[in-house]
Amino acid sequence: KGIYTMQARKLARIIADTGCACGKVGPLLERIGDIFGIRVNRSMSRRTVGRAIEEGGVAAKMQAIYELSQSKGVTISANSTSNRGINIESLHMALRVPDYASGNLSIDPNSTPKVRFLGVEKTIDHTSAESVRGREERVQESSDIFNRSPLANRLKCHYSVQEFLRILWGMNGDHASTEKGTARGLQEKKHNASIQDLGEEALAGKSYMDLVLYLAAWNAKKVAEAGGEAAWSALSPAEQTDRDAKLMKEIVAVLGKEAYDALSPEDCQTLDLFIWGGCCMHKDLNSFKGGNNEMMLEWKNLGLAGPVLLANKANAAILRNLLDPSVPVDAPLTEDQFRAFKASTRGGVKACALAGAIFNNKDDKKGQANKHVDFMTGKLGQQHHRFPDTSNTRFGSFGDAAAELLKYLLQYLDIMDIIKWSKNNPSLTNIEKNLLAALRDLATLTELAAMTIYRVLITHPYLCQVCGPGTESTNLLDLGPLHQELRDHIQSLLDDPELIFGLDASYETATLDGREWSDPSAMEAVFKLIPSLPHVQEITMAFFRGALTMWTRFSAEFAPGGLIDQASATERQLAWMPSTNDTNEGALGAYCVAVRGKPSLTLHQYNAQAMFRRNSTQDFMDAVLTPEDHAYIMREARCIDESGEERKRQQKIV
């Protein structure tokens, strides 16, 4: 229809998708044509490319609803963060989808569900009520686009939030309380939707005569409420329809409630099934934090001074806070707390944070990152990696850092010297002085050893099973046994520390999975160090003890008799959810990176592009859409482009 063919639009989207600025796509196409000896007779403008991307977004929304309408079960996951003072929330859903490439559009019930990106959204605040509303709204909006499309027409399908709730079996995310609140909110919505379904069913199931009588009774009530026949007729027609509609809703609700109460408890449970699962990465992170807490307290229990104090004058307030053991250890780890966690003023974690700040600072101008890599590469005779990044919430990085420091302890002591003498005025900054002091402190080294042991024995094997390569199809709901095994294993180590510290300690009995140490040289370094560390056993055991407490708390959803434990195999299949919340963390990160590069990028442009890319929308378009759908998409995109969406959104937030 248009001047540019579907092919051209597709090409434009693909090129823009790789990161090419909209305005450069046209010239780029011309040059590519040039090289291949094709004369491209016109150059696509920036606006047109932008619209092509917008079309990708519209198609992605249609795809999301199309897939939902074909699917029997879906779970959603979300995460939020703030970017420049504005809350943003990313949303994904996991469901089984057709394999578009094969050309067969039916869904294989045994296939691994795909995680689909539903975009990032600015939210006014992150209360759970707001989240629930936002999620409904997003489904509603996409449904509208879908319902108006020729595709929906062909499929004779009209999608609604109600239908979405019907197949929504669960939610997963980090362990923040708002997330859990949101889950409860959605569960309630789902319950209400089921009641409505049942009510409508009951209404439709009544025989004609019953129906007439039944409605007549209600009708009488309606008229009575209005104040009698005369009063009713006196109402305006609009008011009458309004009341009729309300009455209808009430009837359905009552019938639904009746039908629901008549169901067997098992049926009720199936109907209301809504499973919440926590992100395994967060479980692990929390366990690490719990271990660290317990470890820090243990010095006092032993009547010892503990690791050398690494004073930071700027942090007096946080310092006070952290030395106070009454700070709740069991609270889920928020970003603020994570910062506080890193701001511990002594011990292994602090040493790792300092080393991270020196050797891998995010700010290129600060720190000694390049010197570090060069030095280590030279010393060890092979390319060395950067120091583990302890400056963000990437998980496990503290364990990595501890292992790294112990493995190359001598080299790290050396490098501090080099740093000192490489300056015009040979001296160490406060932070460098602190790290050096920490590395010479036996108590700090003891903590580093405990962290390394925990990492190699527990964290690494655990993470391999929940998010390593080959676990893409892992269903979080099937991980109950793993967590049980993990707790049992830690308990057995606590019962018998000889498994780690005994002369015949071996990975076969020490690690969670009984496999070779994931980092043999780190363990070698630890074992070499152990004889010189008098309290290493107590401290390590304290770490494991603290971690166990956290594991118990943070794997509560798997408890015997709980929803996950009780769910049937089919239900678990339906409520499939990924074992970690990485996709959301990643989506938020990707968004922050994108806006850093293009500050004026708007959300819906970003979403259009990101959804299109992540959900393989092009495959969907190729497989399912017809020319009339494409025309529809162009029109819709056109409307969005011209509607001033962004302006409205900004106004709403202000």
Added chain:
DNA sequence: AGTCCACTACTGATCACTCC
């Protein structure tokens, strides 16, 4: 990057004209 708006290609309707 978004918004507005002018320009232009396309579409469908209508009607005149031509040919069988």
Added chain:
DNA sequence: GGAGTGATCAGTAGTGGACT
């Protein structure tokens, strides 16, 4: 005279320049 063809025109959709 009716079917087919071409011209014309209005309305719509697509495009991109100018401005913010």
